[in-house]
Amino acid sequence: MSALATLVMPVHNGARFIADALDSVAAEGLDLEVVVVDDGSTDESARIATHLGVTCISQDQRGPAAARNTAIEASSAPLIAFLDSDDLIVPGALDVQLSYLADHPRADGVMGWQRYEVIGGVELPDWARADKVGQPDEVNRPSLAASVIRRSTFDRVGLFDARFELSSDVEWLLRARDAGAVIEVVEEFVRVRRLHGANLTYDADGLHHWMFEVLGARARRKRQGG
Numbered sequence: 001m002s003a004l005a006t007l008v009m010p011v012h013n014g015a016r017f018i019a020d021a022l023d024s025v026a027a028e029g030l031d032l033e034v035v036v037v038d039d040g041s042t043d044e045s046a047r048i049a050t051h052l053g054v055t056c057i058s059q060d061q062r063g064p065a066a067a068r069n070t071a072i073e074a075s076s077a078p079l080i081a082f083l084d085s086d087d088l089i090v091p092g093a094l095d096v097q098l099s100y101l102a103d104h105p106r107a108d109g110v111m112g113w114q115r116y117e118v119i120g121g122v123e124l125p126d127w128a129r130a131d132k133v134g135q136p137d138e139v140n141r142p143s144l145a146a147s148v149i150r151r152s153t154f155d156r157v158g159l160f161d162a163r164f165e166l167s168s169d170v171e172w173l174l175r176a177r178d179a180g181a182v183i184e185v186v187e188e189f190v191r192v193r194r195l196h197g198a199n200l201t202y203d204a205d206g207l208h209h210w211m212f213e214v215l216g217a218r219a220r221r222k223r224q225g226g
Contacts (some may be wrong), residue, residue, distance in 0.1 A: 003033040004098060005148060006075035010038055010067030011085035015043040017194065022052050024088040024192075029093050030095065032081070037067040045085070065160035065168035072154055081148045086194050090115070093190035097148040099185055108181040109149035111142035112190030119194050144169040146191040153181055 007025055011018055018036075025034060034054040038046040040061025049056040057070055072080055079101065083089060093112065100110045157176045160168045176183060 003077045004031045005081045005094070006033040006035055006071070006077040006151075007081040007083055007094075008071035008075065009034065009036045009083050009085050010039055010064045010071065010131060011049070011066075012039040012047045012061060012064070013041045013043045013045060014085035015041070015045045017050055017086035018045055018048050019052065021083060021085050021087060022049065022054060024091075025083065025094075025126060026052075026134065027091065028089060028094045030098070033077050034095075034225040035071040036085070037070045039063065039067040043080040049082065063162055063165055063168075065164060069159040069162065072151070072159060075151060076099055078151050079148055080151055080154065082145050084145055084193075087114075087145070088192040088194070090103055090189050090192060095190065096147070096186060096188060097190060099106035100184070101148060101150070104184065106182060107154040107184045108176070109183045110186055111144060112186045112188055114143055114146045114191045114193040115189045117192050117194045142185045143191075143193075144173050145193075147183070149183070157181060 004165065009018075009021065014021075022034070022036075025032065036046075036049040036054055036056045038049070038056055038058040045054050048057050055074070057074060059067070059070060068082070079098065081094060081097070097112060101107055104110075139160050153176065157172070157179050160172050161175075162168065164171050173183065
């Protein structure tokens, strides 16, 4: 009998945080398949994941989108859950998301809120600051990184586009919605997003550039009728 879900976790030089991330998954007490993809790390990330008894696939560094794709392709469960290697599962959150999909068979996936935790005294990136994005509760917006998606949705929509170094999750979500996928939101905190200064999303210029590329790709796709 297959696992309830496959949890996919890309990691690149995440030895500082990955054990905590995997421990938070184990604490859920669910029948999960966990697939870590080590994306060209030069630290102990892969050794730690292997020591903790999860499947760990190593590949040359190709970016988080390609790492997630490798994990999805290796998955065997009907649902795909996401967790970044420096984040945590909120206790009980996966059960909430899996139960939601069981109760809503027409939903292709479900996202939830993220709670931010600042580590080491670093400042919040601009995108996470309430005075930059509007009302304080808007900071806790849902994210694909805090989601569970049906494996069949990836079969229909396709995998992440690895050409996008950043914002590949946004690109996939836009493509999925354009294809008619129904991605619901549970208004509960389901992940703890740990901000430590080395997150890729601290690259404001990179985020702006790749978001522009994502929106441009979507516009071209719509002009071509896709």
